[in-house]
Amino acid sequence: ASLGRTISPQTQSVPTTPNNQSPNLRQYHEVTGDIVCPSMIQGIDHLRDPRLNKGLAFTLEERQVLGIHGLQPARFKSQEEQLELCKISINRYQEDLNKYLYLVDLQDRNERLFFRLVAENVEQMMPIVYTPTVGLACQKFGLIYRRPRGLFVTVNDRGHVFDVLRNWPEPDVRAIVVTDGERILGLGDLGACGMGIPVGKLALYTALAGIKPHQCLPILIDVGTNNQDLLEDPLYIGLRQKRVVGEEYDSFIDEFMEAVVKRYGQNTLIQFEDFGNHNAFRFLDKYRNHYCTFNDDIQGTAAVAVAGLYVSRRVTGKNFHDNKILFVGAGEAAIGIADLCVRAMQAEGVSLEEARSKIWMMDIDGLLTTGRKEGSLEGHKVYYAKEYPAMRNLQEVIESLKPSVLIGASAAGGIFTPEVLQTMASFNDRPVIFALSNPTSKAECTAEQAYKYTEGRCIFSSGSPFPPVEVNGKIYKPGQGNNAYIFPGVALGVIATMTHHIPEDMFLIAARELADSVDESDLEQGSLYPPLEKVREVSLQIAIGITRFAYNKGLASTYPEPVDKRKWLEDQLYNFNYESSMPVTWPWPKMPHIKTRELVPTQLLKDAK
Ligand SMILES: NC(=O)C1=CN([C@@H]2O[C@H](COP(=O)(O)OP(=O)(O)OC[C@H]3O[C@@H](n4cnc5c(N)ncnc54)[C@H](OP(=O)(O)O)[C@@H]3O)[C@@H](O)[C@H]2O)C=CC1
C-alpha cells in the first residue's frame, strides 16, 4: 500500500478515477483503498494524459510496463530531439494564429514538452502564447475553441459558484488568474473570449517562474458582454446578454472570492487581470486586505515601468524626482505606474506633494487639470490634476510642459506621431519613451519610429515585442516593458511563503530586483530590461526578494524560515524534464491481485531499437 503514498505531490492530483485505470489497478484500488500511482494508469489512457504522456520518449521498459508497446512507432526519442521537432513544426506555420494553435495542441498533448519549449525559447515563444498573438487568439476565440482549459463561471451560477469550483479536478490550486473579459489588452470588451488571457498568463507562471501547472487555475467570469459584434456573432461562446452591473455584479464577485477561499484556502493567490477600469480599482481597494490578491494591470505594470525608470537613471544621470513625467492615458496602467513612481520618489526623500507635482497625465479629454468640470476626475486622477490651462492636443502639451519621460498606456495606437517623438528629442538629450499599450497594433509608436525620430537617442521600451532596429549604422534591441517580468516572480514568492496579503511594497521590491538584473551590455544595446532568455532567473530573484520581505514583515506562514531562500525556492520548482514512468518499486512487489502485462519478447524490442 506504500506505492500510492510515495508519489510526488506534482503528480498526486492526476485523476485516478476507475475509468482511468486498467481492471487490475481498479481491483488493487478497491482492495487496498490506496491512491493508485499515476504511472500505473495504463495503456492508451497513459498516452492521452498530457501530464503523463512523453510521446516517443517512453523507454522500452516503460512501454512494456504501461502496456503501450505497439501503440507507438518503434523509434525512441530524447526530449531534446522532440524539442527540435517542435521548433521545426512551429516554423512551418506562416500565420501566428496557427503557431498559437500548434502550442495549444502541444500543451493538451504533452505538458512537460510544451513548458520546456516555452521556458527554453522565451524570446520566440512568448509572442505566441502571450502578447501580441494571444490578443488575436482572443478575438478569434469562438472560431478556434476546441477543448476546455480553465473554468467558466457565469452569472447564472449565482448561489452555486462553490459547486462550479468543485468541478475543477485539481485539489491543490494555489494561484488563480481571473478576468471578466471587459478590457482585454487594448482590444476592449471581448466577453468570454477573454479566457485566452488567464490561460496565457498562467502558462507564463509555469514557464517563467516554475510554478507547477496543476496549481494554476485560469478563470473567466462571464457576466455577458457589451460588445455588440460578439452578441451578434454566431460563433460567440459566452452568455449572449449585456453585462450584468451594479449590486448584482458586485455580490457575484463577492461570492466568487468567498468560494475560492472555501475551496482552496485563504492564501490562494487571486490575480485580477484585464477587468474594466471602473471595476479594477474598486476591487483592488475592496479585497487587497482581505484576500491574497493583486491587480496585475495596476500593480504588475507599475513595477515593470518603475524598474525601467530606475535603469534609465543610469543613462540620464537624473534622480527619479528630477524627471517630469507625462502619461498619455490615466487608467489602470498609468495610474498604477504613477502611484509607484510617487513611492519611488518618496524613497529618495521627496514629499508626497512634490512627488505628485512631477507627474502629469492626459486622458481621452486631454490634460488633467483642476479646472475640469466636476466628476471628470474620478479615482486617483484627482491627485495628478494640475492648475494649468486646459489642453487636448498631445503635441501642444509636450511643447508646453517639456517632459523628460513620456509614457503611453492609452491603447491609442500611433498616438506618438513622428512630430511628438521629434519634439521630445528637441529638448532632451536622452528622452525616455515608453509605448506600453498592447497588442502591437495599439502601441503608441513602434520601436523603429521611436529610434528613427529621435536619431537613436531615446531610451525606449514597449509592451509588446519589437525586432531590433538599425539607425545610423547602430543596432538597437528594445526591451519589453511588460508585466510578464514581474507577476510570475511575485506569484512564486507569494505562493511559496503562503502570504495572506500582498502589500504594495512587494511591487517596489520586484521593481528593484528587476532593475538590478539589467547589465551594462543590455543598456548599451538600448534595452532597459534583461533579455527574455534571462527572465526565469529574474523571476527567481524577484521571488527571493518577496520571500525575504514576507519573513521580515511577519507575513509568511510557512515555517521554519528557510535559511537558503534560493535553494528553498528552487527545490519547489516544476521539473520540465521527464520523470521516470516506471512504478515506484520495480520490479513489482509480490501482490497477487496485480498482474503486470505480459512482457514483449526482448528480441522484438531490440529490433525496434
Ligand atoms: N505593458 C504592459 O505590461 C501593460 C500594458 N497595458 C496596456 O495599456 C493599455 C491601457 O490599459 P489600462 O490602463 O488598463 O486601460 P484603461 O481603460 O484603464 O485606461 C486607458 C486610459 O487611456 C485613456 N485614453 C484612451 N484614449 C486616449 C487618447 N486618445 N488620448 C489620451 N488618453 C486616452 C483613457 O482615458 P479615459 O480615462 O478618459 O477613458 C484611460 O485613462 C492597454 O493597451 C493595455 O494593453 C496594460 C497593462 C500592462
Ligand SMILES: CC(=O)C(=O)O
Ligand atoms: C500586459 C497586460 O497585462 C495587458 O496588456 O493588459
Ligand SMILES: [Mg+2]
Ligand atoms: Mg492585463
